[in-house]
Amino acid sequence: MTSLSRRAFVTASAAALLTGCGGGNGTSSTTNSSANSTANQGSSGTGGSQQGSPTPSTGSGAKAVHALARSVPVTLRVPAIGVDTPVMRLGLASDGTVQVPPITAHDRAGWYRYSPTPGATGPSVILGHVTVGAYGDGVFRRLARLRAGNRIDVVLENGTTAVFAVTAVRTVAKADFPSDEVYGNVDRPELRLITCGGTRTGSGYLDNVIVFAALTA
8 A cells, every 4th residue: 555545544534434325415424534543454343243254364275366557447346236337536525534426316336546446455445325315225235235255346447357256244333443454454455345334314324334355356
């Protein structure tokens, strides 16, 4: 991860990354900066439901996968849950929080541009809504249904497709967002898909659903 990416992760809020799910104008998250240790790994986790392991061990016989050249994502496909969406670029809002995709009838996923590009070494982060206000279901409405081993394809601007396999799916309280596990440095290409989840209240959802995946091809 570059020093710019690391600084952006520290600046960006992670505790309630997608508080805009299902309401408001969906232009940014609304939480204060709280990811103060994202350059370090080793978070002990936060409870909540979990399926699989975010960082599974790789045996000596595991096939080596080489990182891909930097190229921004343009399309995300997750066949197991019917996702086939263009990918927009997201940055930081004026208040330093992470932007989220706008609330629209045909919403798109968004790549956080201060994270590595998909297939490059490090955790690439893609965000999407579970619901989009009066428009109904969002692009990541079925994200929590993914299971370990499910395939994720990210088509890059240079024509390459980065192929990932899900390693874990977690639902965590926004107040206990595992910043280190999501944003912390890793020594291989990984992917994070993030949306809202859990109980919906008048002000939004209480939890985040986080999908962890590793590059396979």
